[in-house]
Amino acid sequence: MPERLAETLVDLWTPLIILWITLPSCVYTAPMNQAHVLTTGSPLELSRQSEDMRILSRSKRGWVWNQMFVLEEFSGPEPILVGRLHTDLDPGSKKIKYILSGDGAGTIFQINDITGDIHAIKRLDREEKAEYTLTAQAVDFETNKPLEPPSEFIIKVQDINDNAPEFLNGPYHATVPEMSILGTSVTNVTATDADDPVYGNSAKLVYSILEGQPYFSIEPETAIIKTALPNMDREAKEEYLVVIQAKDMGGHSGGLSGTTTLTVTLTDVNDNPPKFAQSLYHFSVPEDVVLGTAIGRVKANDQDIGENAQSSYDIIDGDGTALFEITSDAQAQDGVIRLRKPLDFETKKSYTLKVEAANIHIDPRFSSRGPFKDTATVKIVVEDADEPPVFSSPTYLLEVHENAALNSVIGQVTARDPDITSSPIRFSIDRHTDLERQFNINADDGKITLATPLDRELSVWHNITIIATEIRNHSQISRVPVAIKVLDVNDNAPEFASEYEAFLCENGKPGQVIQTVSAMDKDDPKNGHFFLYSLLPEMVNNPNFTIKKNEDNSLSILAKHNGFNRQKQEVYLLPIVISDSGNPPLSSTSTLTIRVCGCSNDGVVQSCNVEAYVLPIGLSMGALIAILACIILLLVIVVLFVTLRRHKNEPLIIKDDEDVRENIIRYDDEGGGEEDTEAFDIATLQNPDGINGFLPRWGLPTQRWEERNAIQTGCV
Structure with a gap:
């Protein structure tokens, strides 16, 4: 309590003492290079005064000033005297009047125009405005004429410790890994003070911890927070609340202070091994369970969190390692035991497994604590089930x-x-x-x-x-x-692979291959097909053809002589006996048809018909067709000419007593359907007087009769 009273008295008397010290300096004689001299009088008097000043050595100037000070936040029953304007040119006859203008003139600062005293009429706040620039001027009291040019001066608001430090970004949050060493940096905080940092200690801050010890410490000047205890354990306590104070005046008594809070969270490190909740697990499973089915779950708890708590599970021993497997469930952080192979109750009724849980992410700083793994025993009992055959x-x-x-x-x-x-x-x-x-x-x-x-x-x-x-x-x-x-059994006789037809040139040579044939057998012998070819016994001494077996299981038919003539014999039939290699062997007879044909000199078949033989030798088929076309064209022209001439000689008018039907019958032609209707103009026959002329039409019966006669005579 006495200490608090002392601080109050100091706060009360400090402004008064500063004011007492400041007031004598408000009006002072400045050095020559800073002086502003105000004088009065006519131009002649001014000239004379200047002359006298040059004569007098070191004569005193009029009133001068540079800057004034006023204490902020000062309030009292009377206005505060900031300073006084005065000049030696004033003889005291009250003929000089002082005028004040500029920042706050008349509203904040007021001047006595006779004495030159300047008063602050309002309470000032340095944090709102630190200085004011004003202009002073001396004028004639009666005429208000300026005695010299105006001069500027500054009134500075002098700071007092009226602002407490503030933490603008608080409250704060920070993290630090658990098990950190002593002095590990956590974070730093910053407070601000609105007081003048260059005047006194009003803005000089000192930091301290009010709550949070002995776990954390703070640097008084830099506000860096560090760990004060080593190896803090997150599993014991995860979060700490630290109260930080910033005090001005360098932390001395009488200074103002501000506080903020810092929440420090210990982050997890992998400093704990997994631990099974129980050392022995029991499961039962039917023998007919489907492969891949989950039989049971085991879990190893880890006090760590996140990836530091992740564990992998393995079966490291037991009599069921081939039948069971264990997988890790990342979501539930446990191990799932599944069936890999079918179970048989009649063969084995129970199995014992040894499972292991080990941390996936190991922190080498804590490896000396021992292996980060644990083991447990799993017993699995197989239950009998009614199984299918x-x-x-x-x-x-x-x-x-x-x-x-x-x-x-x-x-x-x-x-x-x-x-x-x-x-x-x-x-x-x-x-x-x-x-x-x-x-x-x-x-x-x-x-x-x-x-x-x-x-x-x-x-x-x-x-x-x-x-x-x-x-x-x-x-x-x-x-x-x-x-x-x-x-397979040999129940199918071989036969030709297809319907063969051979062609023999009349100008062929002896020993020339006429045709190559192959055989097929629906059976499938183990050693493959092997065919035997022969002629019928009565055809063994065939004078015209012979056969030859090829290595590829095929048969070639060869001509024995040349000079075949299709006029004498156009077609030859050659029966061939084909036998397989089965047990017993089967055989069949296939007949090859051989046609005698006319061929070119290079052996190309041209015609195999007997009638074609009477054609002129040396003419090709194309030439024969061209000749035939010319003959037909010539016959058509002749027929047209004969027809037109015959119709021209006939009378144009038909007599009344003539019967039209007799005229038609006289042509001795069979009925031609539509061709007959086109052969006659019926209208002309019925009205012969109305016809100026008659032109025969193509297709008349006479024309057809002439064409038929021409064809029968062999012209076409």
Whole structure:
């Protein structure tokens, strides 16, 4: 309490003391280079005074000044005297009047025009305006004429400590990693003071911590906050509230202060290993569970957060490492145990696994604390389930010859019930895979028999599905694919690969290959096809042709002589016997048709018809066609000429007693339908007097008769 009273007295008396010190300096005699002299009088008097001044050495000037001071925030019952304007030219006769103008003249500052005293009539605030520029002037009291030019001076508002420090950006937030060493920098704060920083200590700030110790410290002048305790643990306390104070006057008594808060959050580092919630886990699973199904979850807790708490899970030991796997769930931060391979209760009823959880992100600063991992034991019990029958093989491949007897056994499938209480099995064929019902199966022993004959040439493979069903529980069924391959037997004789027709040139040479033929066999022998070719026994000594076996299993037919004549024989038939290499071998006879043709000198076939033989030798087919076209054109011209001439000689007018029908019949031509209607102009026959002339039309019966006669005589 006494200390508080002392501070109050100091605050009260400090402005008064400063005012007492300042007032004597408000009016003073400045050096020559700063003086402003005000004088009065006429120009003649001024000249005389100047003369006297030069005579007098070091004579005193009139009143002078440079700047004045006034204390801010000062208030009292009377206006504050800031300073006084005075000149030695004033004899005291009150003939000089002082005038004040400029910033705040008349409103803030008031002058006594007789004495020159300047008073502040309002309370001033340096933070609002630090200085005022005013102009002083001395004028004649009666005439108001200036005695000399006006002169400027400054009134400065002198600062007092009337503003407390402020933290403009507060409250503050900062983070620092947990387990940091002593003196780790956290952040820094800044306060501002509106007082004058160049005058006194009003704006000199000193920082301190009011709350937050002993965890943090602050540099008094720079306001840098640091850790004051080493190895602070986030898991023990994550957030701290620090109260910071800034005090002016250099922190001395009587200064003003301001405070702010800083919230410091410790960020996490990986300084804690994962830990399983329990050392032993128990799970049970049915033996028929689907592969990939989640059997159970294990979790290792970590006091850290974020990525520092992420752990990976692995199965490191146990008798079920091949059947089970564990994966990490990043969202739940636990390990999921899943089934990799099928379980069999009858084979093994329980498994033991050793699982491990290890941190993914390791901080080397804390590796000396030990391994950041933990282990736990997992026991998995397999529960019995009613399982479907199991075939002795996942697939079956059977073979049968295509000539196998009906009801003969092709093969057999077997299945068993894997459960402890074994159930009898019944077998059946899925008829959707055997629509033609070519096979049967014994329901008790699974023997497959042939129901209909097989033909390998129609179908080599038959794919059926066998169903095994438990007698005690018909819902437990299994299926197995059975592929039946039909084996070949030699039941097809070979024959020509296609319908061959050979052409023999009349001018051919002996030994010339007429045709090359190949054979085909629908059977499929294991060692491939090998054909034997021969002529019929009665054709062995054929005088015209012979055969030759080629290495590619084909046959070439050769001419024995030349001089074949198509007028004597146009076509030859050559029967060829083809035998395969089967056991027993099969054979067939195919006949090759050989036509004798006329060929060019280079062996190109030109014509194989007998009639073409009478054509002039040496003429090509194109030349013959051209000649024939010319003959036809010539005949057409002749027919037109004869027709026109005949019609010209006939009378133009038909007599009344003539019968038109007799004229038509006289042409002795068969009816031609539309051609007959075009042959005559009926209107002309009915009205011969109205016709000026008659022109015959193409297609008259006479013309057709002449054309027919020409054709019959061989002209066309």
